[in-house]
C-alpha cells in the first residue's frame with residue numbers, strides 16, 4: 492500500500508494569512524496542499540484560481556499542490572495552473588466534453604492528471620480512462636463547501652475504486668475528500684484510500700500537528 496498522504500484543504504484556512512497558514516500546516520506534518528477551485532457555475536461557490544497558486548509558490552511553498560477543479564469548462568485554465576506551479580490537476584469528467592483530451596492536456600502541461608467522482612457519479616469513466624490517470628478522487632460530500640458530513644456510502648465506492656486500481660496494475664493514488672476527521676479516517680483507509688483531504692478538521696483545530704499526528708495513527712492502525 493502506498494505511503495499515506497495527508498492533504499489539508501486550504502478552503503478552510505484563513506485566507507487573510509494564506510501563506511502563513513500553508514507554512515504552518517506543512518510544518519505540522521502535512522504532505523500536500525489541497526487547492527479547491529470553484530466557479531459558481533459547476534458548484535455554487537467561488538474560490539481561488541492560478542494567481543493564488545502562483546503566489547503560494549512565490550511565497551516558497553515547495554510541497555505538491557493538489558489542484559481540484561470544480562469548474563466548467565475545464566480545459567482553458569489548465570495551462571495557467573501548470574504555469575502557476577500545480578503538481579496534480581484533477582477534474583470532474585462530466586464537466587469536460589472530452590475527458591480523455593483534458594487528461595492529455597494536463598499531462599502535456601507537465602502535471603499529473605486526476606479524475607474526481609461526486610457522491611452520485613458512477614465510476615464508469617474509469618472503464619476507459621484508468622490507464623491515463625495518476626489519481627482518482629472520490630468526493631465523500633457534494634462539492635462546493637467545507638465542513639459537511641461524510642457520506643457513508645463512500646466506503647463501498649472506495650472499495651470498488653481500490654479493486655479497479657489494483658486490477659490496473661498502475662501506480663494511481665486513491666484520494667478521498669469531504670468530512671474526513673480523525674474518527675472516520677481509519678475506516679476510509681481500511682476501504683482503500685491512501686490520500687486524505689481534510690479541511691475543517693485540520694484548519695479548525697488549535698493544534699494542526701496534533702490532528703495530523705492523530706490521523707496518521709488511525710491510518711496506521713487501520714492498515715495493521
Ligand SMILES: O=C(CO)[C@H](O)[C@H](O)COP(=O)(O)O
Nearest residue numbers: 500634635637638670690691
Ligand atoms: O472539495 C471540497 C468541497 O467541495 C473540500 O476539499 C472538502 O469539503 C474539504 O473540507 P472538509 O474536510 O471540511 O469537509
